[in-house]
Amino acid sequence: MAPQRCCVLEVGSLRAGxxxxxxxxxxxxxxxxxxxxxxxxxxxxxxxxxxxxxxxxYRPFGGTxxxxxxxxxxxxxxxxxxxxxxxxxxxxxVFPNLSVRDNLELxxxxxxxxxxxQNLERVATLFPRLRERWMQPAGxxxxxxxxMLAIGRGLxxxxxxxxxxxxxxxxxxxxxxxxFTLIGRLNxxxxxxxxxxxNVVQSLAIAHRAYVLENGRIALSGKASELAQNPELRKSYxxx
Numbered sequence: 001m002a003p004q005r006c007c008v009l010e011v012g013s014l015r016a017g018x019x020x021x022x023x024x025x026x027x028x029x030x031x032x033x034x035x036x037x038x039x040x041x042x043x044x045x046x047x048x049x050x051x052x053x054x055x056x057x058y059r060p061f062g063g064t065x066x067x068x069x070x071x072x073x074x075x076x077x078x079x080x081x082x083x084x085x086x087x088x089x090x091x092x093x094v095f096p097n098l099s100v101r102d103n104l105e106l107x108x109x110x111x112x113x114x115x116x117x118q119n120l121e122r123v124a125t126l127f128p129r130l131r132e133r134w135m136q137p138a139g140x141x142x143x144x145x146x147x148m149l150a151i152g153r154g155l156x157x158x159x160x161x162x163x164x165x166x167x168x169x170x171x172x173x174x175x176x177x178x179x180f181t182l183i184g185r186l187n188x189x190x191x192x193x194x195x196x197x198x199n200v201v202q203s204l205a206i207a208h209r210a211y212v213l214e215n216g217r218i219a220l221s222g223k224a225s226e227l228a229q230n231p232e233l234r235k236s237y238x239x240x
Contacts (some may be wrong), residue, residue, distance in 0.1 A: 001210075008068060008192045009066070009192075013028065014064070015060060016058065018049075023215040024060075034190055036206055037195065045132055045213045048165065050196075066135070068160065088153075088197075090166040098138055099136060099138065110157065115158070123156065130145070143154075162192070166198045204224045205225075207224040214230070
């Protein structure tokens with residue numbers, strides 16, 4: 001397991017929701033420098049609500065969110081991106097009418113402009129299929145290629161922490177395998193990742209630590225290797 005040198009992200013007693021409806025009921029979570037932390041949970045558990053509050057898309061009801069030691073709860077999402085906390089959202093959300101290259105360049109709009117050319121080359125090396133489709137409209141790419149593009153766009157902003165929201169959703173088993181291999185490579189290069197997933201087995205295989213979110217609360221947490229053997233988790237998510 002990678003040593004947890006310091007906390008890049010610290011979420012404490014976070015309460016959040018929409019309107020008068022409270023979804024998160026006191027969530028505590030940390031991501032250390034150089035870690036992959038998996039956030040697991042079924043649909044409706046509150047994973048996207050947590051992402052959206054960390055990323056500044058919503059203002060939490062209470063609690064703290066600290067990034068690199070600075071309180072970012074309720075801070076504008078643009079400033080959070082500028083600080084280096086970048087989310088790759090569920091559903092890819094590429095700009096369908098823009099080329100692959102233009103989509104990638106937009107990833108450096110708020111952060112990473114000085115090294116845009118260098119980062120474009122890095123993304124093209126990570127994803128050779130994107131280089132082959134450089135000027136192709138993003139909307140004509142396959143689902144797997146769009147996921148590569150969404151991650152590549154996130155990397156263009158030179159993240160210090162990258163949140164991946166359901167990166168394996170809708171992909172074929174072969175592409176899922178490729179996606180998790182890629183996540184491991186990014187982490188080997190020193191990038192801290194918060195991996196938000198329903199794919200329990202492969203997430204626990206690659207993560208250093210994990211949290212299980214149920215009904216807006218953290219139900220289980222610990223080393224990923226230990227959680228993989230937890231009988232409660234195996235029964236709830238793996239059927240045995």
